[in-house]
Amino acid sequence: MKVANLDERIHVLDNSSNVMTVINEIAESGLQEEAFYVLDVGDIVKKHQIWKELLPRVEPFYAVKCNDSLTVLEVLASLGTGFDCASKGEISKVLSIGVDPSRIIFANPAKPASHIRHAAAVGVDITTVDNESELHKLKKIHPNAKVVIRIRCDAEVSQCPLGMKFGCDPNYEAPNLLRLSRMLDLDVIGISFHVGSGCQDPPVFYRAIRHVRTLFDLSKDLGFKPYLVDIGGGYPGDTGTSIAKIAEVINSAIDEFFNTDDVQIIAEPGRFFVASAFTLATAIHSKRSVRNDKISPNSVTNNMYYINDGVYGSFNCILYDHQHVVPTPLKNGCGKLIPSSIWGPTCDGLDQVVENVLLHDMDLGDWIIFKNMGAYTLPVASPFNGFPIPKVHVVVDENIWLLLKDLLPLTDDHFVIGNTPANLQLGLDIGGSKVDDWTSPPMGLSTS
Ligand code: PLP
Structure with missing residues (x-):
């Protein structure tokens, strides 16, 4: 496993520190002007534990598109997950941290030819398909591909439906694609679906897994040896949400339809692993207080706050991911509550x-702090109007650090040890860490 990217070193926190104390210390230092993230690696590790407990038969293949931070990928790789990649770039990034190509599913049913060529060259063989022309393309460019037919089975309610773009009809199109694959001598190894991101309809997983069973039977009749069931994404990831209900539905559907050991069941969770791990801190740089003298002379009727991140940056998730973001002022306020709006910097x-x-x-x-900002934020953000994309400060609790250390491939180089916060603040580097990772480093970091 190669040495971690120095831009994303993990800072080990002692027992007296946590994400909020780190944010407080950076913000209160007076040196920090730009918005910044704190990524809590422990949150990802805990999510992984929850997944293993609640969905023991389902192997997670993390959807890289959701947040491709190198630390996220390395932590998940060290925990043994696979990866769902949508492009040549994502495949290269995952391979660059030492993941075996067999742990990658190229889960984009509409792939540019050059990306397929790349996948074939680096040994990424498993890929999803939902249309005829993709099968012909694979036959030409990657005839040894292991084909997974993606069917459509939409949740009645989801934050981001996907069915209008991807997934073939399980009753009519999927059988035809199986027959065409047979004619083309392509190897169909399984069936996949994605019920929609942010699914609020747990029973949809039962309906979808039932379709998969039917198609497994048909593919066996056609001479294939299917073994892969890919149950896609759709799992919630915000603090306070739970996958328990969805897991219950999935487990009982697996018991009913795939009560056998010769089937590999994978999923493609994205937001589940990262949403709550990232907390965004933004600062107010401008303010407009609106008064209405007719209603109440001199009194403010509403405040408009301008902060250093907006919908062209992290908050693109409001437009693209239909996120509802919740602002929490870092300081406890006092006085009366005033109707307010919050605006980005552009x-x-x-x-x-x-x-x-x-x-x-x-x-x-x-x-102003925004929690649950890990999903579909950073990879989509742009520096439009010249406003920078927030940096990520990565922290981990001491105990989890010990666990991760034992689970190498993360190397010691990944962790900041030997630098005191004061040294970092003064720009002195005595322990091999890259000082300019920290516009203003937090206090309370472990130095041993
Ligand atoms: N797999 C595929 C093919 C996707 O398109 C997505 C999201 O769009 C995911 C997985 C991740 O799913 P989720 O956002 O529900 O975690």
Whole structure:
């Protein structure tokens, strides 16, 4: 396993520190102006434990598109997950951290030819298909591909439906694709589906797995030896959410339809692993207090706060992922609550983060925290209008660090040890860490 990217070193926290104390210390240092993230590696490790407990028969193949931070990928690789990649770039990134190509599914049913060529060259063989022309393309470019037919089975309610773009009809199209695969002498190894990201309809997993069973039987009749059931994504990831209900439905469907050891069941969770692991800290750089003298002379009727990240940056998740983001002022306020709106830094009127929320009066330089910002935020963010994409400060609790160390491939180089916060603040590097990773490093980091 190669040495970690120095930009994403993990800072080990002592017992007295946690994500919020780190955010407080960075924000209160007075040196930090830009918005920043704190990524809690322990949160990802805990999610992995929850997955193993609740879905013991389902191997997670993390959907890289959701958040391709190198640390996220390395931590998940060290925990033994596979990866769902959508492109040549994602495949290269996952391979670059030492993951075996057999642990990757190229789960994009509509792939550019050059990306398929790349997959074939590096030994990524498993790929999803939902249409005839893709099968012909594979026959030409990657005839040894292991084909997974992706069917459509949509949740009645989901945050981001996918069925309008991907997934063939399980009753009519999928059988035809199986027959065509047979004619083309392509190897169909399984069936996949994605019920929609942010699924709020757990029973849909039962319906989908039942379709998979039917198609398994048909493919066996056609002479294939299917062994892979890919139950896609759709699992919630925010703090306070649970996959228990979905897991219950999945487990009982597996028991009913795939009560046998010769079937490999995988899933492609994205937001489940990363949503709650990333907390975003933003600062107010401008403020407009709106008054209405007719209603109440001199009193503020609403506040408009302008912060240093917006819908062109991390909050693209509002537009693309239909996220509802919740602002929490870092300082406890006092006085009356005032109707407020929160805006991003660009000159675009669309750049609104929160339309209307009751907040205590805040000042320039005050910080607003947004939790659950790990899914579909950073990989999509742009520096539009010249505003930088927030940096990520990676932290891990001491105990989890010990666990991860034992689970190498993460090397010691990944961790910041031997530097005191004061040294980091002064720009001195005595322990091999890259000081400019920290615009203003936090206090309370373990130095041993
Ligand atoms: N797999 C595929 C093919 C996807 O397109 C997505 C998300 O769009 C995922 C997995 C991740 O699913 P989720 O966002 O529900 O975690």
